[in-house]
Amino acid sequence: MGMTMTQKILAAHAGLDSVQAGQLILANLDLVLGNDITSPVAIKEFAKLNKDGVFDKDKVTMVMDHFAPNKDIKAAEQCKMCRDFCGANDVTHFYDVGEMGIEHALLPEKGLVSAGYTVIGADSHTCTYGALGAFSTGVGSTDMACGMAIGKAWFKVPSAIRFNLTGKLRKYVSGKDVILHIIGKIGVDGALYRSMEFTGEGLASLSMADRLCIANMAIEAGAKNGIFEVDQVTLDYIKAHGGAEPVIYKADEDAVYDQVIDIDLDKIEPTVSFPHLPENAKTFGEIGDIKIDQVVIGSCTNGRLEDLREAAEIMRGRKCAKGVRVIVIPATQQIYLDAMEEGMLKIFIEAGAVVSTPTCGPCLGGYMGILAAGERAVATTNRNFVGRMGHVDSEIYLASPATAAASAVTGKITSAWEVMGK
Amino acid sequence: MKYTGTVIKYGDNVDTDVIIPARYLNTSDHKELAAHCMEDLDKTFTSRVQPGDIITAGFNFGCGSSREHAPIAIKASGISLVIAKSFARIFYRNSINIGLAIVECPEAVDGISEGDKVEADLDNGVIRNLTTGKEFRTEPFPEFVQKIIENGGLIQSIADGVIE
Numbered sequence: 001m002g003m004t005m006t007q008k009i010l011a012a013h014a015g016l017d018s019v020q021a022g023q024l025i026l027a028n029l030d031l032v033l034g035n036d037i038t039s040p041v042a043i044k045e046f047a048k049l050n051k052d053g054v055f056d057k058d059k060v061t062m063v064m065d066h067f068a069p070n071k072d073i074k075a076a077e078q079c080k081m082c083r084d085f086c087g088a089n090d091v092t093h094f095y096d097v098g099e100m101g102i103e104h105a106l107l108p109e110k111g112l113v114s115a116g117y118t119v120i121g122a123d124s125h126t127c128t129y130g131a132l133g134a135f136s137t138g139v140g141s142t143d144m145a146c147g148m149a150i151g152k153a154w155f156k157v158p159s160a161i162r163f164n165l166t167g168k169l170r171k172y173v174s175g176k177d178v179i180l181h182i183i184g185k186i187g188v189d190g191a192l193y194r195s196m197e198f199t200g201e202g203l204a205s206l207s208m209a210d211r212l213c214i215a216n217m218a219i220e221a222g223a224k225n226g227i228f229e230v231d232q233v234t235l236d237y238i239k240a241h242g243g244a245e246p247v248i249y250k251a252d253e254d255a256v257y258d259q260v261i262d263i264d265l266d267k268i269e270p271t272v273s274f275p276h277l278p279e280n281a282k283t284f285g286e287i288g289d290i291k292i293d294q295v296v297i298g299s300c301t302n303g304r305l306e307d308l309r310e311a312a313e314i315m316r317g318r319k320c321a322k323g324v325r326v327i328v329i330p331a332t333q334q335i336y337l338d339a340m341e342e343g344m345l346k347i348f349i350e351a352g353a354v355v356s357t358p359t360c361g362p363c364l365g366g367y368m369g370i371l372a373a374g375e376r377a378v379a380t381t382n383r384n385f386v387g388r389m390g391h392v393d394s395e396i397y398l399a400s401p402a403t404a405a406a407s408a409v410t411g412k413i414t415s416a417w418e419v420m421g422k
Numbered sequence: 423m424k425y426t427g428t429v430i431k432y433g434d435n436v437d438t439d440v441i442i443p444a445r446y447l448n449t450s451d452h453k454e455l456a457a458h459c460m461e462d463l464d465k466t467f468t469s470r471v472q473p474g475d476i477i478t479a480g481f482n483f484g485c486g487s488s489r490e491h492a493p494i495a496i497k498a499s500g501i502s503l504v505i506a507k508s509f510a511r512i513f514y515r516n517s518i519n520i521g522l523a524i525v526e527c528p529e530a531v532d533g534i535s536e537g538d539k540v541e542a543d544l545d546n547g548v549i550r551n552l553t554t555g556k557e558f559r560t561e562p563f564p565e566f567v568q569k570i571i572e573n574g575g576l577i578q579s580i581a582d583g584v585i586e
Contacts, residue, residue, distance in 0.1 A: 024566045026585065041450045041490050048577050067448060074448035124488040124512055140490035140516035142576050150580060154566065188435060189482040193511050222482060224511055277435060364444040364487070383486060385439045387462040 002252030004160040005227050006195040009135040009249050013118040021159035021256075029059065030134075031112060032147035033121030035103055035360075036064045040078045041141035042122055043085045046148055054089045055151035061093035061112060062086055063103040066360045068096075071367040101332025101358040104128040104216060104300035108208075109332055114238050115230045116247025120144065120153050125300050125382065127218045131211035132238060133230035133248065138219060158224045160195035161186075162257040165202030167266035172416035174310065175210030176302055176380065176400035179217040180271040182263065184281025192222035194258060197251065199229045202265045208237045209306035216301045217382050220278040270415040272378075273398040276386045284415045290397070294377040295320075295408040296389075298329025298356075299363045302380035302401050305335050311405035312344040314416055315351040321411025326353035327369045333358060353408065365389045371396075378407040423544045423571070425503040425523060426552075427474040431536040434480035436463065438492040438513065441484065447491055455491050456498035473500035476540050478531050480506065484513025490520060497522040503542055505549065507531050518567055519576040525549070530558035 003011065003018060011019040013027040034042055039062050054060045062082050067075035079096070086094035093112060100106065104125050107113050115133035119126060122144035129136035139153065147153050163182065183190070196218045198211075206214075211228050218226030228234070230248045238246050272287060274280040297303075297311050308330060320326045328348045330336040336358065339345055348355050361368030363381040371377055371390030376397065379389065384396035399407070402416035409419060440463040442455055449455070460467035477496070483506035484492060493516050496504065504517070507528040517524045523544065530549045534540055538553040542560075549558040563571065573579040 024564055037444075037447045038488065038490065041494075044450065045577050049581055072448060078448060078450075122488055122490075124486065126488075138488040138512050140488055140493075140512060140519060142490060142519035143515065146576055146580055146585075150585075152585075154570075154576075154585070156564075188485060189508065189510070192482065192508060219512075222485065222510060364439070364447075366444055366447075383437075383439070385437045385486060387443055388439050392462045 001256060002254035004195060004255045004257065005197055005229065005249050005251045006135050006160060006225060007157055009116060009118060010155060010157055019157045021157055023157045024154060025157060026152050026154050027118055029120055029147050029151050029153055030117040031119040032060050032144060033103060033107065033119065033123065033126060034062050034144050035066050035123055036068055036079050036082055037066045038122035038141045038144065039082045042144040042148065043081055045142050045145035049149045051149045054091065054148045057090045058092045059151065060091050060148050061107065062091065063095045063106055064097060064100050065102050065358065066364065067366050068100065068359060069357065099333065102300045102303055102360055105303055105331035105335065108132060108212065109241060109334055111242035114243040114246050115234060116249055120147050124219045125216050127223065127225050128212055128216040128300060130215040130218065130225050130227035131208065133228060133234055133246065135225055135227065137225045158193055158195045159258045160197050161191055161259045161261060163196060163198045164260055164262050165198060165200035165265055166262065167202050167264045168205040169265045169268060171422065172402040172420060173268050173270060174400045174402065175206065175213035177268050177271040178263065178265065179214045180273050180278065180281045180398060181268055183217065183221050183278045186221055188220060188277050188279045189222040191218065194223055196221065196223045196226040198226065203229060203231060207306060208233060209304045212304065213301055220382060270400065270403050270417060272403060272413060273384055275384050275395040278384060278398060287413055290376065290413040292324060292378050292407055292412060293375040294369060294371060295324060295326045295404050296362050296369055296377060296379040296381060297401055297404050298331060299360065299381040300331065301382045303329055303331025303335065305338050307380065307401040308335065308339050308344055311401045312347045314402060314405035314419060315409060316347050318351055318409045320352035320408050324408060324411050326408045327356060327362065328353050329356045329358065329361065331358055362389055378404050378413055380404050423523060425476065426541045427476040427502050428472065429476050429478050429534055429536060429538045429540055430467065430471065432477065432479040435482045435485055436479050437486035438484055438489050439486055441492040442489065442495040447489060450491065452494055452498040455495040459495040459499045468499065471499050471501065474502045475500060477501055477504045478506065478534050479504065480531065481508045483509050485510035488512045490516045493517045493520055493522045505530050518570055521571065521575040525560050527558055527560045533558060
């Protein structure tokens with residue numbers, strides 16, 4: 001029986017000729033990731049294993065991004081614990097304030113992930129690296145601890161849904177609209193325990209930023225991983241960022257999929273997910289006048305240079321609407337620097353937005369933009385659960401950077417098409 | 423493995439942000455996490471939960487973040503078992519890894535009400551509603567997973583050389 005992309009990667013990493021859905025395997029890991037929230041729990045568990053050190057100092061990485069720069073004393077202590085652990089274990093890829101960025105924007109940028117890798121991360125959005133043709137999935141701290149100790153993790157081999165992409169996205173429509181559309185279609189558990197595999201002739205027109213955004217939110221459909229077929233765009237990206245030699249796994253012709261879903265990119269419209277689930281996706285025909293209090297442009301989903309460019313194009317020469325707080329967060333130091341050199345920071349600041357150092361901050365209601373009761377935000381982040389960004393009576397509307405920027409200047413949820421034309 | 427307790431019942435898509443809000447993730451202390459468990463969904467949970475109580479819930483329990491703090495908070499609250507129609511996958515493996523008992527059984531969830539007394543015998547795959555007398559069957563865990571649970575979680579399994 002043929003295998004999917006994911007099954008082929010897992011078989012290779014388990015030293016098996018083939019695997020099938022449902023099989024339990026122990027797979028070798030190419031990279032183990034943690035952040036300042038999940039690593040402290042993992043470090044405590046790791047200590048119980050009485051190991052001399054981590055399995056490979058080049059294959060463990062920690063990124064201080066969630067509550068860093070430290071939001072309070074407890075957060076400072078958690079970062080210190082990670083710093084001390086990485087120092088003691090001589091971990092090569094430890095990213096602290098000054099070097100860090102939001103982990104899932106940072107790792108691809110640093111060339112730490114390549115096609116064909118198997119990656120676990122103690123962060124649910126670790127599925128982002130599927131955009132590079134890797135098997136990559138979020139786990140908890142105990143899995144991270146064991147991964148750091150023995151370089152292996154147990155998996156139940158997933159079945160898959162194949163998404164066959166055709167056509168090309170229209171102007172001001174991006175990967176975020178595609179994935180919100182898909183989650184709206186299949187639901188927040190529509191891909192539970194399964195892989196989402198993206199293929200088709202429409203792939204060629206999707207930038208790496210679009211792909212990273214789409215793979216990033218596979219978890220919001222319950223998926224174990226999202227993965228894109230490797231093409232020239234992938235290979236160029238990995239080469240440009242100094243990644244390891246890619247290993248390309250293509251699904252077998254006779255691979256079995258639970259479902260094949262056709263997505264016509266030409267037909268995707270600017271999409272917004274309403275509170276309190278990412279599956280509550282609506283297009284602008286169904287959205288009335290919704291006044292907002294805050295806009296957040298950033299996160300591991302949409303804090304990349306392409307995202308900032310899209311927002312800057314719309315905000316150039318315009319002002320943020322009165323009464324709307326606009327927070328722009330470049331996802332990494334490099335993106336911050338590039339945005340500065342391209343003149344985007346000036347555009348944002350002159351429009352009345354604030355520009356922050358990289359941090360996950362407001363996305364998970366940590367700091368840097370918490371909502372009060374009754375407040376509404378348009379955010380380019382990934383979750384709009386109850387209380388996610390602050391008070392339990394606040395509301396989050398998930399949208400693309402273009403929609404967020406257009407909403408920032410009008411003060412209500414607005415499509416970029418309305419501000420800029422189609 | 424046998425569990426007996428009173429049921430606290432929730433609906434579909436209970437996410438890890440309501441199980442333990444991120445504002446409390448600046449600590450990994452089990453007691454502190456338990457003190458805020460379910461806070462954004464059910465403010466009465468921490469005051470009424472008793473050791474051994476059982477949570478039942480709908481589909482996709484534990485969706486969202488990978489925070490292991492979520493099953494830790496539930497376990498540290500005294501909950502002995504979570505029965506749901508389905509679990510989000512990271513929450514599912516985290517629970518196994520830390521030794522919080524969980525089981526998928528849609529029929530049991532539909533046949534159990536808030537406050538019912540329930541007994542679950544997971545080795546034999548039987549859940550009994552002691553209040554109504556109804557009985558439900560469940561699938562046993564795969565052998566590999568059973569081995570992890572029997573060894574007290576993943577860390578102990580590796581420390582004991584059960585997994586190499």
